[in-house]
Amino acid sequence: MRSLARGAIFGEMAIMDPKPRSASVTATEPGIYYRLSAGDFERLKQSEADIAFRLLENTGRIFVERLRASNLMIAELET
Numbered sequence: 001m002r003s004l005a006r007g008a009i010f011g012e013m014a015i016m017d018p019k020p021r022s023a024s025v026t027a028t029e030p031g032i033y034y035r036l037s038a039g040d041f042e043r044l045k046q047s048e049a050d051i052a053f054r055l056l057e058n059t060g061r062i063f064v065e066r067l068r069a070s071n072l073m074i075a076e077l078e079t
Contacts, residue, residue, distance in 0.1 A: 012059050015041040 004010060010025060015038050045052040
């Protein structure tokens with residue numbers, strides 16, 4: 001189980017890869033949550049390509065951060 005901080009994103013791979021996911025989310029506090037379906041993202045690419053590009057760019061940065069953290073954890077486990 002993992003906790004996410006305010007402003008965090010999750011499920012972001014779904015806009016790029018339609019394969020089923022195994023993760024689930026449970027909110028422990030009231031909040032405001034936004035959902036962007038793959039279909040909505042496709043429409044955004046057609047109508048607002050610059051916004052869609054920025055979204056992908058920022059999502060890519062998050063992937064890089066998470067991959068870097070995962071690689072560090074793997075390296076620590078191997079020692």
